Amino acid sequence: MSQRSSPEALGPLVPAMTAWRRDIHAHPELGFEEHRTAALVARELEAAGIEVTTGIAGTGVVGTIRGTGMVEPLRGAGMVEPLRGRAGNRAIGLRADMDALAMTEVTGAAYASTVPGKMHACGHDGHTAMLLGAATFLAANRDAFAGTVHLIFQPAEESLGGAKAMLEDGLFDRFPVDAVYGLHNLPGLPLGIVAVPKGPVLASSDTWQASFTGRGSHGAKPHQGTDATLAAAQFIAALHSIVAREVDPLRTAVASVGHIAAGNPRAPNVIPSEVHLAGTARALAPLERDLLERRIGELAHGIAAMHGLVADYRYIRRLSPTVNHPAQAALAYRAALAAMGEARDDHPPITAGEDFSEMLLARPGAYAWLGTGDPPHPDGQHHNPHFDFVDAALAHGAAWWCSVVETELG
Numbered sequence: 342m343s344q345r346s347s348p349e350a351l352g353p354l355v356p357a358m359t360a361w362r363r364d365i366h367a368h369p370e371l372g373f374e375e376h377r378t379a380a381l382v383a384r385e386l387e388a389a390g391i392e393v394t395t396g397i398a399g400t401g402v403v404g405t406i407r408g409t410g411m412v413e414p415l416r417g418a419g420m421v422e423p424l425r426g427r428a429g430n431r432a433i434g435l436r437a438d439m440d441a442l443a444m445t446e447v448t449g450a451a452y453a454s455t456v457p458g459k460m461h462a463c464g465h466d467g468h469t470a471m472l473l474g475a476a477t478f479l480a481a482n483r484d485a486f487a488g489t490v491h492l493i494f495q496p497a498e499e500s501l502g503g504a505k506a507m508l509e510d511g512l513f514d515r516f517p518v519d520a521v522y523g524l525h526n527l528p529g530l531p532l533g534i535v536a537v538p539k540g541p542v543l544a545s546s547d548t549w550q551a552s553f554t555g556r557g558s559h560g561a562k563p564h565q566g567t568d569a570t571l572a573a574a575q576f577i578a579a580l581h582s583i584v585a586r587e588v589d590p591l592r593t594a595v596a597s598v599g600h601i602a603a604g605n606p607r608a609p610n611v612i613p614s615e616v617h618l619a620g621t622a623r624a625l626a627p628l629e630r631d632l633l634e635r636r637i638g639e640l641a642h643g644i645a646a647m648h649g650l651v652a653d654y655r656y657i658r659r660l661s662p663t664v665n666h667p668a669q670a671a672l673a674y675r676a677a678l679a680a681m682g683e684a685r686d687d688h689p690p691i692t693a694g695e696d697f698s699e700m701l702l703a704r705p706g707a708y709a710w711l712g713t714g715d716p717p718h719p720d721g722q723h724h725n726p727h728f729d730f731v732d733a734a735l736a737h738g739a740a741w742w743c744s745v746v747e748t749e750l751g
């Protein structure tokens with residue numbers, strides 16, 4: 342007899358999920374180095390009787406569960422609805438990320454990182470533990486759904502392109518899915534609340550680099566050279582006019598300068614011949630992303646020409662915007678309502694980036710936020726050394742995963 346998922350139904354798995362989460366937390370591994378974490382995942386999936394494939398894009402793991410539920414044809418007005426019978430052939434992917442960040446933890450937790458300079462500061466330890474919990478529950482309740490669930494444990498979400506690497510390693514050729522779902526913890530959103538935005542969830546995340554090269558000179562005789570520092574200053578001011586003056590005020594884009602390098606602090610009386618700048622560019626849609634790429638470059642070249650300098654410009658597209666597909670977002674929202682009795686579908690987009698965007702470009706799907714309430718430490722936001730995943734949310738996240746399966750394949 343199968344059990345309908347809810348945080349209460351997942352309750353018996355909370356001690357195991359907490360233990361996995363803290364074990365992974367104490368032993369953080371950076372992108373594509375998640376050997377211990379992947380081994381833990383494979384071991385626990387096998388213990389739950391789940392088919393396991395390891396070594397996808399290096400440390401990626403996929404667990405596969407085949408439902409045994411019978412799909413009964415719906416009878417209405419004396420006829421059998423033909424499409425229902427096909428549901429048993431459907432498959433969906435559920436994705437969690439496993440990597441940690443190159444930071445030093447200061448939480449002082451009993452299960453704090455044992456590896457100096459590495460910590461789980463984004464909660465991927467919690468994501469992995471929740472998907473393991475959901476996998477264990479689903480494996481024990483196979484009659485609750487028909488079709489196939491592929492549990493995707495992804496390496497290297499933090500800036501190293503683990504999702505893309507898994508796709509290039511044939512993820513969806515080897516494990517075909519009709520839809521794919523992702524989940525991320527979110528401090529500030531009430532504990533246990535799942536929010537599934539209807540459209541854009543996260544921004545594109547790209548890097549730009551610009552350099553200005555001229556002729557250096559004595560600081561006392563600027564007329565003998567061409568001053569790259571003045572061009573850099575004007576470039577920064579002009580860069581910030583793109584979003585202010587060229588982007589629709591009701592739409593979203595961000596351009597920030599994150600790096601400037603020029604000259605030598607021990608030679609302040611020398612005008613340097615080169616200035617290097619780099620920064621980030623974010624947008625929720627291709628229109629603004631393309632605009633940023635083009636205009637930052639035009640400004641760099643235009644300002645260089647104005648000062649008799651040479652500009653070098655590069656724009657590196659790293660992550661596409663994460664945009665939910667409407668049908669799957671609606672389903673993921675209904676799944677949260679069914680499991681928790683409460684959910685949100687109106688969460689505003691965030692200008693951070695996420696490489697689940699690559700999976701959403703390959704297959705229909707949705708990405709959801711899992712509220713973890715006020716962080717235990719006031720500074721404990723993502724990527725802060727005080728961050729710690731909130732274990733009280735484990736049952737809710739796992740219940741949502743299971744409910745997505747029951748809603749998609751039940």
Ligand SMILES: [Zn+2]
Pocket residue numbers: 462463499723724
């Ligand atoms: Zn992160």
Ligand SMILES: [Zn+2]
Pocket residue numbers: 463464465498525
């Ligand atoms: Zn993250």
